[in-house]
Amino acid sequence: MDDFAAIGALADPVRRRLYEYVASCTEAVGREEAAEAAGVPVHSARFHLDRLVEEGLLEVEFRRLSGRTGPGAGRPAKLYRRSSKEVSVSLPDRSYDLVGGVLAAAIERSLSGEPLPEAVSTEAREAGRQAGSSYDGPSADELDRTATVLAEEGFEPTRQGEELELRNCPFDALARRHPELVCGINLDYVGGVLDGLGCDHANACLDPAPDRCCVRVRG
Numbered sequence: 001m002d003d004f005a006a007i008g009a010l011a012d013p014v015r016r017r018l019y020e021y022v023a024s025c026t027e028a029v030g031r032e033e034a035a036e037a038a039g040v041p042v043h044s045a046r047f048h049l050d051r052l053v054e055e056g057l058l059e060v061e062f063r064r065l066s067g068r069t070g071p072g073a074g075r076p077a078k079l080y081r082r083s084s085k086e087v088s089v090s091l092p093d094r095s096y097d098l099v100g101g102v103l104a105a106a107i108e109r110s111l112s113g114e115p116l117p118e119a120v121s122t123e124a125r126e127a128g129r130q131a132g133s134s135y136d137g138p139s140a141d142e143l144d145r146t147a148t149v150l151a152e153e154g155f156e157p158t159r160q161g162e163e164l165e166l167r168n169c170p171f172d173a174l175a176r177r178h179p180e181l182v183c184g185i186n187l188d189y190v191g192g193v194l195d196g197l198g199c200d201h202a203n204a205c206l207d208p209a210p211d212r213c214c215v216r217v218r219g
Helices: 003-011 013-024 031-038 042-054 096-111 116-133 142-152 172-177 179-197
Strands: 058-063 077-082 157-160 163-166 203-206 215-218
Touching (some): 003 013, 013 031, 013 077, 031 042, 031 077, 042 058, 096 172, 096 179, 116 142, 116 179, 142 157, 142 163, 142 215, 172 179, 179 203, 179 215
Antiparallel strands (some): 058 077, 157 163, 163 215, 203 215
């Protein structure tokens, strides 16, 4: 298995949480334990754990957790532990594929006659709306739900009372060269997330500062 496939496997936020939990354990763990730690159903954890095994990031062993042997001891449990495979990932998280997808779709719209700035804004907001509407986490207030969605895209949201500070810009290298363009995309994307989540009170605004995202979410 190559590193690109392994990194791609870790791009899924659920899979990443499962991998990080298993990797943090000194002993092999079962899928029920991993599912509880990652906050996902057992059937979903099983699928993602097996995908991580396929990519060589986890290894499997079978063992009876009760320690009993012989007839009546039950079937050995399938347990997962981190493999010796090493891959390189970007820390902090970067998500250039997201901004690239927005720009590519906007250019396609502009070829049909729509002004490019409007097309970029529309596509960024739609990408955010799709991310927000796909939220399937626990019931929570608007800021907590927003934080969950934005964390999956690498914004590193930190709640400060009735506000979210986004500690990381997933498009940092582009933002440094083209701040007006990228900050506009960030604002529209986060606004779209709020739309997709059905938020009635939270809003996104520009609040640029060094070493963090230019957008802040206020309740």
